[in-house]
């Protein structure tokens with residue numbers, strides 16, 4: 100599908116309508132891609148995030164992009180991988196789906212996703228990629244004019260995405 104693209108790199112550099120952040124339930128920043136996004140966007144982002152309060156795993160909220168090339172940031176909360184028996188698959192799917200819902204509600208044309216939950220939250224990478232790709236493909240069946248970019252930071256995820264999508 101030519102409306103799906105895979106890029107290896109840092110999501111804070113991507114020029115799209117919205118980049119997605121792999122956030123936590125506090126929405127107040129953290130390590131990994133969340134830390135990189137807050138650092139690149141600047142301190143105004145934290146001020147806007149504070150207004151949301153605590154959110155649940157699977158939720159997504161939208162803020163401005165501030166100093167980023169992207170206009171908006173969608174903060175999606177993935178699951179922490181424990182054993183796989185705690186609704187991790189469903190929650191990861193919800194994180195992607197709720198991000199896509201915000202894309203539609205805000206009339207956005209392009210969105211870039213990191214590999215949510217596959218870093219600090221330890222979700223198995225291959226399984227996470229399958230869920231992400233399946234959710235995006237279902238979405239594109241209905242919204243076939245939208246552009247989706249998967250931004251892989253680590254080599255392992257990049258190879259997995261290339262394999263699954265080619």
Ligand code: AR6
Pocket residue numbers: 108109110111121122123128129130131132133134135177213214215216217218219220221222250251252253256
């Ligand atoms: N651009 C794109 N992807 C990145 C970047 C970047 N600059 N940096 C890391 N990644 P993680 P999680 C990739 O740990 O597992 C935070 O503390 C990374 O290689 O950022 O969802 C939050 O506040 C991995 O593939 O997020 C939460 O507490 C992917 O991003 C918690 O970590 C996700 O790794 C969320 O954990």
